[in-house]
Amino acid sequence: MKGLGSMFSLLGKKGFKASITALLGLAVSLPTMAAETPNLDQINDRGTLRVGMSTFVPWAMRDKQGELIGFEIDVAKRLAQDSGWQVEFVPTAWDGIIPALLAQKFDVIIGGLSITEERSKSVLFSQPYSHSGIQVAASKSLAGDMTELSDYDSRRIKIAVRRGATPVQVARETFPKAKLLQFDDEAQAFQEVLNGNAHAVIASSPKPEHEAVKHADKLFIPFSERLSQGNEAFAVRLGEEDKAEFFNQWIAERTADGWLKERYEYWFSTLDWQDQVAAGQ
DSSP, rough: OOOOOHHHHHHHGGGGHHHHHHHHHHHHHHHHTTTTTTHHHHHHHHHHEEEEEEOBBTTTEEBBBBBBBBBHHHHHHHHHHHHHHHEEEEOGGGGGGGHHHTTTSSSOOOOOOOOTGGGGGGGEOOOOOOOOOOEEEEEEHHHHOOSHHHHHOOOTTTTEETTSSHHHHHHHHHHHSHHHHHHHHHHHHHHHHTTTSSSSSEEEETTHHHHHHHHHTTEEEEOOOOOOEOOBBOOEETOOOOHHHHHHHHHHHHTTTHHHHHHHHHHHHHHHGGGGOTTOO
């Protein structure tokens, strides 16, 4: 019996939504196929995809009308639209999002959840659909012509970071000769560069990118590639291979046509959406 990915490749010429309809129709008519798609059948019968997420700017947040917006919100809405489903968001505290999935509070986590070996013991990940990471924002006045990694690995270079955060380790590994200036608050680290007291600041994306947009006269992003890259994926319950394979095919389709990249760039590399966001986020 061929998997869902093979079925989609056979039906791809009719479009993604048509492929879904055809596949689910086969699941009803063929008992052997139905046995392979029990979790998809539940969503299709309900007609609604229940999505677990947490609010983090710009992944998911409230606009001035109280509606959810953000990268993950766009992703979940498009997935549901392409699949012929409605979407129901289930806001959940981050530290309880995997237990809530396992308790069947929702069908899938779409919330910037990075793939890790430890998490893979509890959930089944799809293929990655976005890639976060650690990035550098540099001072135009002190480092305007410094665009190579080697430029920053020098004893004369000062790099600001937030104390105790992952960027500290990345900075030490990437720029072992540089002097690290550590601060308790990330805003202080960025301010040190804005004040001209450090050559660069290292932080998790999209903070460097957004600050470089806000302070385009003082900051720039020196590297096209991030210092480290994470892999974010959908998460479903262990044993739900039919659902994971279905999501994998959707991710492949939206990666191929550039939609995921376009949405990611909008939310993570620009601030065009900032005026929509409710105060206090």
